[in-house]
Amino acid sequence: MTVERNELLDIRTQHDVVRVRQRVRERAVEAGFSLVDQTKIVTAASELARNTLEHGGGGTARIELLADGGRRGVRLICEDRGPGIADIALAMQDGYTSRNGLGLGLGGARRLVSEFDIASRPGEGTRVTITRWK
Amino acid sequence: MEHIPILKMGAFLLVTIQVDMHDQLALTLQDDLTGRIAETGARGVLIDISSLDVVDSFIGRMLANIAAMARVLDAVTVVVGMRPAVAITLVELGLALPGVRTALNVERGMDLLREAVGERLAEASDDGRAE
Amino acid sequence: MTAAPASRIPEILRKHEAALLGDWMRRQQEAVSRRRDLISDRELESQSREFLALLRTAAQSDGLEATSTGSGWAAVREMLTGISRSRGLQGFSPSETATFIFSLKPALFDRLREELGKDAAGMFEEVRRADELIDQLGLYTTEVYQKSWEEVIVRQQHDVLELSTPVVKLWDGVLALPMIGTLDSGRTQVVMETLLQRIVETGAQIAILDITGVPTVDTLTAQHLIKTVTAARLMGADCIISGIRPQIAQTIVHLGVALGDVLTKATLADAFATALQRLDLTVVRTSASRR
Numbered sequence: 001m002t003v004e005r006n007e008l009l010d011i012r013t014q015h016d017v018v019r020v021r022q023r024v025r026e027r028a029v030e031a032g033f034s035l036v037d038q039t040k041i042v043t044a045a046s047e048l049a050r051n052t053l054e055h056g057g058g059g060t061a062r063i064e065l066l067a068d069g070g071r072r073g074v075r076l077i078c079e080d081r082g083p084g085i086a087d088i089a090l091a092m093q094d095g096y097t098s099r100n101g102l103g104l105g106l107g108g109a110r111r112l113v114s115e116f117d118i119a120s121r122p123g124e125g126t127r128v129t130i131t132r133w134k
Numbered sequence: 135m136e137h138i139p140i141l142k143m144g145a146f147l148l149v150t151i152q153v154d155m156h157d158q159l160a161l162t163l164q165d166d167l168t169g170r171i172a173e174t175g176a177r178g179v180l181i182d183i184s185s186l187d188v189v190d191s192f193i194g195r196m197l198a199n200i201a202a203m204a205r206v207l208d209a210v211t212v213v214v215g216m217r218p219a220v221a222i223t224l225v226e227l228g229l230a231l232p233g234v235r236t237a238l239n240v241e242r243g244m245d246l247l248r249e250a251v252g253e254r255l256a257e258a259s260d261d262g263r264a265e
Numbered sequence: 266m267t268a269a270p271a272s273r274i275p276e277i278l279r280k281h282e283a284a285l286l287g288d289w290m291r292r293q294q295e296a297v298s299r300r301r302d303l304i305s306d307r308e309l310e311s312q313s314r315e316f317l318a319l320l321r322t323a324a325q326s327d328g329l330e331a332t333s334t335g336s337g338w339a340a341v342r343e344m345l346t347g348i349s350r351s352r353g354l355q356g357f358s359p360s361e362t363a364t365f366i367f368s369l370k371p372a373l374f375d376r377l378r379e380e381l382g383k384d385a386a387g388m389f390e391e392v393r394r395a396d397e398l399i400d401q402l403g404l405y406t407t408e409v410y411q412k413s414w415e416e417v418i419v420r421q422q423h424d425v426l427e428l429s430t431p432v433v434k435l436w437d438g439v440l441a442l443p444m445i446g447t448l449d450s451g452r453t454q455v456v457m458e459t460l461l462q463r464i465v466e467t468g469a470q471i472a473i474l475d476i477t478g479v480p481t482v483d484t485l486t487a488q489h490l491i492k493t494v495t496a497a498r499l500m501g502a503d504c505i506i507s508g509i510r511p512q513i514a515q516t517i518v519h520l521g522v523a524l525g526d527v528l529t530k531a532t533l534a535d536a537f538a539t540a541l542q543r544l545d546l547t548v549v550r551t552s553a554s555r556r
Contacts, residue, residue, distance in 0.1 A: 002339060014156035021154065021188060036458060039188060039219040043227065046190040050157070069412040070350055094228045105191040108227035214501065218461035221499040222454075225492050237501035238468060246501075 004072075005030075005065035011052045011078070020049040020061045024076060027065045031072040031134055040112040041074055041132040047105035048078040048128050056080025056126055066131070073114070073133040081125040088118055138163045140170050146247055147171065148240075150182040160196045167200055171207045177254070178247040179204050182240055184215025194229040201233040210250040211235065214243035272394055273380065275324040278317070281376045286310075286317055288372040296368055298361040303352075312348060312365075319344055329394055331401035342405060349409040354417070362410050366403040370396065426455040432463040439540045440469040440502075441533065445478035453489035457496050464502050471540040472497050475533045477508030487522040494527050503543070505529070507536035 005027065009020055024045040028038040045061075052059040059080030066073040085091045092107045106128070110116040113130040120126035136159055141148040147170055149163070167179060181197065183189065189197075201211035214237045216224075224231070235250065237243040278285070290310055293299060319341045327335030331342070345366075352362045373395050381388035430452075433441045442460055446452070460472060474493065479486065494504040507530045509517075517524065530536040541547065 002334070002342075014158055018154050018156050025187075036219045036222055036454075039223045040226065042188050043190045043223050046188060046192075050190075050192060069409050070346065070416055071412065105227070108191065108229075111226050111228075112223065216499050216501075218458065218465060218496075218500065221461060221496045222457050224499060225457075225496045230495060231499065236499055238464070238470075242468075242470075242501060 001066060001068040003064050004067050005063075007063045009061045009063065010058075011049055011061055011080075012058045014053065016061075017046065017049040017053055020063070020076075021046050023063050024074060027063055027074045028132070030065055031074050033074070033132070033134055037132060037134070041076075041130070044109040044112040044130050044132075045076050047109040048076060048130065051105070051128070052078045052080045052082075052126075056082030058082075059125075066133075068133075071134055073131055075129065075131040077127065077129045079125065079127040084122040084124050084126055085118075085120040086122045088120060092118075135162065137166055140166060142170075142174060142176070145176060145251065146178040146180060146244070147174070147176045148180045148182070150185070152185040154186075154188070155193065157192055160193060164196055164200055164203070168203045168207070171204055171209050176209050177251045178210045178212065180240065180243045180247060181211065181213045182215050182243075183213060183220075184217070184239070186220065187217065189216070189220050189224055191227060191229060194224060194227070194231060197234055198231050201231075205233060208254070210247060210254070212237055212243045212246050212250075214239055272324075272329055272391060274329060274377075274391060274395060274398075275321065277376055277380055278321040278324055281379070282317060282321065285372055285376055286314055288375060289313055289317075289369050292368040292372060293364065296364050298358075298364045300357060300361055303355050303357060316341075316344060316348075329398050331398055331405065341402070345402065345406050346409045349406045350413040353410045353413050359407055359410050363403050363407055366399060366406050370399045373399070422451075423455065426452055430456050430459050432459055434463075434467055434469070435473070435537055436541070436546070438468065438470045438544055439473070439537070440464065440467060440471070441473040441475060441537075443475045443478060443533075447481070448479060448486045448489045450489065453492060457493050460493065461496060461500060464497060464500055469502055471505065471543060472502050473505045473507055473533065473536045473540060475508040475536070476506060476513070477510070477533070479508075482513050482516055482522075484520055484522060487517065487520065487524075491524070491527070503528075505536045505539060507531070507533045 007023060009023065010016060011020065021042050025038060025042045028041050033041070049061055052061065057080060059078065059082070062077040062079075064075040066075055092110065094107045106118070109130065113132045115129075115131040117129040118126070138149060138151060138159065147167065149167065153159070155163075170176065171179065179200065181200070186193075197213055204211045211233070212235045213231070216236065235246060237246045290313055293309060293313070294306065319337075323335070323337030323341050325337075327333050327337040331338055348365065349362055374392055377388060377391050377395060381391060429445060431443065433443070435441045440460070440463055442456070444456065448456070463469065464472065474490065476482070476490070490506065494506070497504050505528045506524075509529055509531055528539065530539060
């Protein structure tokens with residue numbers, strides 16, 4: 001598997017979240033995704049990037065265009081050094097809201113992508129990786 | 135601070151969202167709309183999202199919040215023009231948009247508003263007569 | 266670990282490029298699997314020449330690991346991907362496609378023998394390296410071939426699904442979707458996309474989902490149905506589910522499936538009548554004398 005394109009963005013402001021959406025859209029178009037698949041990965045990206053900003057106190061987003069044999073995909077890795085998530089299973093449930101009343105949208109985001117990975121420890125930050133293949 | 139314009143059309147308010155909104159802009163719209171409904175006594179709100187190619191959980195909640203707040207102020211909310219890809223994604227996300235009525239386009243949305251408001255006027259006068 | 270002496274293969278590829286190309290071309294043309302009907306000699310030569318050049322560049326700059334991430338080998342793999350995919354789609358069999366790479370082996374071995382004939386140990390080592398390299402490339406070619414066929418199959422499945430999900434316009438504003446067969450998540454996606462697209466195209470306000478042709482309704486199927494209804498609702502169209510056989514009605518109650526406020530009817534005819542009613546339409550007999 002090769003990484004055809006690789007871009008690292010800062011997530012410090014709300015405008016950065018918008019920019020992550022736009023960049024993921026560009027990669028999805030490049031990968032030849034259908035309109036519905038584009039919308040799904042961009043929406044999932046929006047959830048992740050927002051979490052990184054609002055829950056993680058800011059962080060980074062790495063956007064990759066992948067090629068594996070004949071198929072292409074888009075990967076997003078959102079990472080922060082924020083408070084982390086104590087109970088991941090709980091956080092992944094639909095309808096779960098954290099202390100400040102905002103749902104994490106992780107369960108929903110997972111349903112929109114082909115591969116989903118989350119690593120988080122309280123006090124050590126969070127890294128969520130999503131991948132969608134054509 | 136940017137604001138999304140809100141148009142007044144008789145007893146209704148019309149909002150067309152054409153930009154990829156950042157969160158603060160969405161919150162500002164929520165506040166602005168609630169304020170305008172209260173100040174104009176509008177009976178209905180029509181939100182046109184036909185330009186949006188992404189509606190995530192934040193925007194989804196914004197729409198549901200607007201509908202809830204409008205309801206408290208005795209106004210009906212109709213969201214129109216949701217794109218197929220957006221609808222499919224929202225369903226997968228598990229967002230049902232409670233309290234939000236929907237229509238295919240602005241024209242149908244206005245028909246729906248007039249119908250809904252007409253119903254509410256009938257309900258109100260029935261209550262009066264029941265005394 | 267003692268460092269292995271640097272391979273002379275890159276140098277040999279450069280020095281003997283023309284002879285190598287000639288020999289390789291001859292072997293490809295003489296092979297039983299030569300498909301003159303699918304690719305001309307000229308095109309084959311042009312591909313082979315380009316490949317040798319990329320191979321030489323990669324070997325010179327990135328070493329002899331075909332799987333390395335260096336840009337030289339990435340270019341080689343990219344060319345092989347293109348060739349393998351297009352040959353597969355043109356109708357070449359897997360072994361016909363792999364012949365492109367494997368027929369390079371004897372040609373390369375001959376050149377190695379020419380250069381290193383007097384050094385048995387050295388030659389053996391180089392032959393081993395060349396053998397491994399060509400095998401890696403050959404296997405890669407076969408894998409890509411495989412994957413591109415998988416993609417064709419998936420696409421065809423999708424097309425079949427679309428064909429078996431006709432959306433019918435019953436009247437202005439009323440669509441009917443006769444669903445046939447089991448509803449899995451892949452099918453549901455296609456159903457949703459097709460239905461929503463037609464709602465936009467026809468401006469429909471009511472969609473009738475007829476499940477007469479759906480053999481069983483389990484919790485998952487019910488969920489898929491509800492997803493479809495919800496998606497249509499978000500676009501302003503109401504749904505009626507029809508074709509509910511008594512057994513299915515029992516199953517739905519037994520499973521405790523919450524259909525919410527989705528209207529359900531036993532037959533498509535009932536659903537159509539309801540739809541007309543909702544739209545304030547009525548059917549009127551035109552002539553009293555015609556009975």
